Amino acid sequence: MNPFPALKRDWNVTLYFWKLVHSMSKSYIPLMVFASLCSAIFPFINIILPKYLIDELMGAGREMNIILWIGVLVAGNAVFGLLHNYLNQHIELANLLVMDKLELHIGQHIMNLDYERLENTKVLDLKEQALAPIRQQDVIRKMLDSMKILLQTILSLLGLAALISTLNIGIIVVIMGMILLNTFIFKKSQQAQFNFHKLLAPLNRKFGYYSKLAVDFSMAKDVRLFGMAPYLLNKVNTYHNESVRGFGGLYEKVGRYKGLTSVNLQSQMVIIYAYMVVKVVTGKIQIGGFVMYISAANSFSAQVSLAMNAYVEFRQMCKYIEVFREFESLRPAMRTGRGRIEKLMDVEIEFCNVSFKYAGNENYSLKNVSLTIKNGERLAVVGQNGAGKSTFIKLLCRLYEPDQGEILLNGRSIQEYRYDEYMKILGVVFQDYKLFSFSIKENLCLKDSGISEKEIEEVLNQVGLEDKMKRLDKGIDTQVHKIFDEKGTDFSGGESQKVVIARALLKKSPILILDEPTAALDPYAEFEMYNNFNLLTENRTVIYISHRLSACKFCDKIAVFNNGELVEYGSHHQLLLDQQEYSSMWKAQAQYYQ
Numbered sequence: 001m002n003p004f005p006a007l008k009r010d011w012n013v014t015l016y017f018w019k020l021v022h023s024m025s026k027s028y029i030p031l032m033v034f035a036s037l038c039s040a041i042f043p044f045i046n047i048i049l050p051k052y053l054i055d056e057l058m059g060a061g062r063e064m065n066i067i068l069w070i071g072v073l074v075a076g077n078a079v080f081g082l083l084h085n086y087l088n089q090h091i092e093l094a095n096l097l098v099m100d101k102l103e104l105h106i107g108q109h110i111m112n113l114d115y116e117r118l119e120n121t122k123v124l125d126l127k128e129q130a131l132a133p134i135r136q137q138d139v140i141r142k143m144l145d146s147m148k149i150l151l152q153t154i155l156s157l158l159g160l161a162a163l164i165s166t167l168n169i170g171i172i173v174v175i176m177g178m179i180l181l182n183t184f185i186f187k188k189s190q191q192a193q194f195n196f197h198k199l200l201a202p203l204n205r206k207f208g209y210y211s212k213l214a215v216d217f218s219m220a221k222d223v224r225l226f227g228m229a230p231y232l233l234n235k236v237n238t239y240h241n242e243s244v245r246g247f248g249g250l251y252e253k254v255g256r257y258k259g260l261t262s263v264n265l266q267s268q269m270v271i272i273y274a275y276m277v278v279k280v281v282t283g284k285i286q287i288g289g290f291v292m293y294i295s296a297a298n299s300f301s302a303q304v305s306l307a308m309n310a311y312v313e314f315r316q317m318c319k320y321i322e323v324f325r326e327f328e329s330l331r332p333a334m335r336t337g338r339g340r341i342e343k344l345m346d347v348e349i350e351f352c353n354v355s356f357k358y359a360g361n362e363n364y365s366l367k368n369v370s371l372t373i374k375n376g377e378r379l380a381v382v383g384q385n386g387a388g389k390s391t392f393i394k395l396l397c398r399l400y401e402p403d404q405g406e407i408l409l410n411g412r413s414i415q416e417y418r419y420d421e422y423m424k425i426l427g428v429v430f431q432d433y434k435l436f437s438f439s440i441k442e443n444l445c446l447k448d449s450g451i452s453e454k455e456i457e458e459v460l461n462q463v464g465l466e467d468k469m470k471r472l473d474k475g476i477d478t479q480v481h482k483i484f485d486e487k488g489t490d491f492s493g494g495e496s497q498k499v500v501i502a503r504a505l506l507k508k509s510p511i512l513i514l515d516e517p518t519a520a521l522d523p524y525a526e527f528e529m530y531n532n533f534n535l536l537t538e539n540r541t542v543i544y545i546s547h548r549l550s551a552c553k554f555c556d557k558i559a560v561f562n563n564g565e566l567v568e569y570g571s572h573h574q575l576l577l578d579q580q581e582y583s584s585m586w587k588a589q590a591q592y593y594q
């Protein structure tokens with residue numbers, strides 16, 4: 001059994017942390033060790049050398065010796081001072097590098113996490129608990145600093161203890177006793193802060209969400225039209241007040257602890273000064289020795305205090321780093337497949353008794369769905385709001401995993417394929433599509449650099465953006481939005497939808513999934529889109545979700561969902577003849593056009 005579980009835990013966290021830092025800056029550790037060594041030696045110049053200078057002044061008073069001691073004192077301070085500054089500057093730079101790389105590391109980790117996890121409250125709270133201290137409390141820098149201080153003070157203390165012991169080792173015992181007491185108090189104060197920040201995480205998330213809404217441009221219309229400002233401000237205020245109340249209590253507690261440690265320190269100095277004065281008065285030490293021992297005792301006390309505080313802070317930071325490690329250890333469960341897709345352009349999808357329930361929901365959003373989508377087939381997915389259409393697509397896109405049953409691609413479960421390879425076969429336009437504040441070209445090609453400008457132009461013409469593009473001076477190099485360029489362009493809702501359709505087409509994936517692709521298009525654009533539908537989607541398998549049933553005529557098969565179940569499946573004509581849900585939805589819509 002390990003008698004020091006906390007030590008072992010901190011040791012493991014430290015090793016993890018060092019590996020993390022080393023992977024981001026190879027020079028950080030050597031720099032830190034060297035800087036600590038210099039900082040440890042530095043104080044001795046001003047503790048030991050003045051003794052000789054004072055003894056010379058009070059004793060023989062030889063001019064050459066006085067000049068020599070002053071020279072050594074000044075030169076020592078200058079050399080170590082310069083070295084200290086030089087190393088600290090480099091450490092500062094290395095700190096910045098580590099912080100920047102850590103941000104990249106965090107970004108990459110979050111982007112790789114399973115989509116499903118980002119909806120999970122426990123994961124979101126863990127993310128907040130892991131990242132808020134790093135961003136708001138500068139945990140990484142504090143951890144690095146505390147380690148540097150620990151190393152530096154341990155080296156200094158060894159030298160100072162040896163020096164003070166030549167007078168009386170009891171001085172060290174007094175100082176250590178007082179400092180142990182103060183460390184205990186400091187630890188209590190740190191624990192109170194840690195507990196408080198842990199409790200604060202969910203509150204912070206809510207506060208962050210509502211205050212972001214208030215300044216989020218994409219919400220600005222709703223905020224104005226629904227007069228949401230007072231409601232939002234009220235929410236922000238409520239969370240703010242709760243957090244301020246909590247902080248008030250915390251600061252009061254921390255203040256009390258600080259006062260107590262200060263009283264202890266003063267008492268310790270009174271004891272040491274009294275002892276030294278007695279030594280001088282009884283002739284046991286000279287004035288030079290008095291100055292040296294007083295300054296060594298002061299320095300010892302300061303260094304032990306520094307070391308203890310650094311140790312407590314280090315242990316505290318270990319706790320935060322441990323939470324970060326827990327968050328970082330979350331691995332994407334849906335990306336373990338290693339299978340290769342043999343025939344990239346020849347794909348058959350099969351849903352086999354697939355059921356799925358969102359985490360936290362009582363009801364299944366998909367129930368026992370089975371259907372096959374043949375290569376090159378066009379499938380329309382229809383049904384009332386909340387019927388399960390988007391869920392059906394999200395499962396196919398591996399954003400979630402079925403609870404029961406499986407989805408096969410060419411006879412093999414989609415989970416078994418390499419995630420990146422599987423993503424290549426899908427071109428998707430979701431209902432809640434997004435345009436990035438990149439150039440139009442980057443919005444269209446995203447990471448694919450092999451697409452020629454001619455191809456881009458052709459697809460933009462096909463989706464009906466020819467006129468819009470002619471009006472842009474910089475063509476496809478025009479920035480979307482005006483965040484980075486005041487000459488950037490903003491697309492209307494319908495134009496944006498055309499851009500994302502173009503993006504999906506340019507991906508040239510064998511499966512094209514369009515979730516309400518014409519919802520924002522005007523009647524002419526929609527007519528054009530349907531006319532070009534065959535051309536646009538040539539040689540591809542197309543899954544098409546729409547509430548506009550006229551679009552289903554272009555599809556080979558129609559799947560009708562109701563309350564998570566696949567209730568009808570067949571061609572447009574067959575389903576009209578069946579006279580069931582599809583036929584009644586069709587008639588309901590058709591009557592508006594008569």
Ligand SMILES: Nc1ncnc2c1ncn2[C@@H]1O[C@H](COP(=O)(O)OP(=O)(O)OP(=O)(O)O)[C@@H](O)[C@H]1O
Binds near residue numbers: 119361384386389
């Ligand atoms: N992320 C989610 N978490 C929990 N429940 C969800 C989530 N997304 C959808 N649901 C629920 O699953 C059910 C099916 O939703 P889905 O989005 O698949 O419906 P839909 O047929 O696409 O609807 P619509 O036509 O309105 O887009 C609904 O009851 C919905 O509330």
